[in-house]
Amino acid sequence: MPTRVLVPSGVLGLGFDRKALARGVAMKPDIIAIDGGSTDSGPYSLGAGESKYSRAATKAEWRELMQARAEAGVPLVIGTSGTCGADATVDWMYQITLELAEELGQSLKIARLYCGQPADRVIAALEAGRVTPLSAAPEISADLLASMTNIVALAGAEQVLAALATGADVVIAGRTTDTAIIAALPLSRGDLAGGAWHGAKIAECGALCSTHPMTGTILVDFDATGFTVEPMALEAACTPHSVSAHMLYENSDPFQLYEPGGYLDVRGARYTALDDRRVRVEGSKWVPGPYTVKLEGARAAGYQTTILAVLRDPRYVDLAQDWVDGLTAHCVEAIAGRTGMGPDDYSLEFRLIGVNSALGAMEKRVGQPVEVGVLGIITATSQAKATEIGKLINPFVLHHPLTPNEELPTFAFPYSPATTNRGALYEFALNHVMRLDDPMEAFRLEVTEVSHARG
């Protein structure tokens, strides 16, 4: 059965064109699906179990989508709620939804799909040989798993469908694959599986697959032989090039995409312009395989304090690396002498902004900067240690001389205190898949009904 999916934008919190959304709603979609996250901003969100986007921005956009849902009379699904899709951010999104239901006077059935994994479950799976590393995966052990602050499994179409099958008006999902929330309904209605996953991949970043990425809203029609994609902003167009080029985006392999239960192969896909705004895609293939779900996990790898100084003195700018080498040696000695702390307790690194701070040793160009920012990063085994080291080296970063016999220089500190305590440094610690017998065995559904209908 043909299925029409409306994707308001690539992620909740980044904005969308209101007219495009309204146009999409008028096209009578069968479902509205939006992504709520990504690993793209780094490990902090998953490590801390916090959304990266502001609550106010999220609530303002979710309000519009809840209104669009009421108008369209179809389910609204958000995947990877609160950036990382941890249980805590599902709860955060659920609270926002409850507030909005009351403010908008909506009566709703809300399904929450929890994707958080207790460490014990993953440890048991690891010991049973049911956890497999993907390419470039870090080493793991039971101890490492137990030290992770959050582990999530990426839900696929099966878990999203289970949530939809509750009859929910709104599905708030934890970590899902970017595509699952879009592919789920077409798959359940018997549309071509290759087309469902491929169309979902094309639409998951909203209008990024069109000529006007910032307009957000995309409509995809799925059917038995493929899919058709159309941007909802009138000024935007999908072209065979804009659509097929999207398979390159943030994808290590542009032809194969692994999902729970198989992979998508788009080598045989044909992209055809139906007119100057719509593209038809056929020939994508779904290849079923073992049922595995990808795992993501984060752990605190240390605690950080940073310090920033700016060199403007031309002699120091020219000799910035020599200066930093001397400063580092001086700091290490002073830290050892005054606190007894050594390499097991902390690391200290200075990065030269204006020289090679973005690319480090890979940098090949040498320039003549007017000034150089010196970013000192202390990573220690506790925040108390990092803070203490920051205070200890503060005067050296301010006054360290290039040679012992010159008047003490004073560099530019942009703020007071010069140090910033950053808290935990989280790191991504899993790039593995876990084998499941039943897709729901590692996931949990909660269904709630709220009633605020205005009489």
Next chain:
Amino acid sequence: MRVGEIAKKVRSKNAGPFWVTVDIFCGSAQAYDRLVKGLSTAAVAQVYSQPEQLLKRFDIADLNVIKVSFPRPVVQGSRDDRDMHGAQWAHLLAELEIDG
């Protein structure tokens, strides 16, 4: 000439926390042919100080795109990472001089 002068655009981005991918949008079949012939995978590996066998390369004539993916030498967001999104890595390749 430099890769970035022949191609229309060179883009890099994380492909998940453990991989980075570089897309060279050549912009024309002519530029694509020139870069497919002139830019060796070994040269790309050298730019990023990576062993060549770790690189996955896709020459996509339909799009006039050359795509190269490899495991991030430092995991996204870990202590030694300097570029959370891996988006500045593109410039190293864009600035590479090639023959022809």
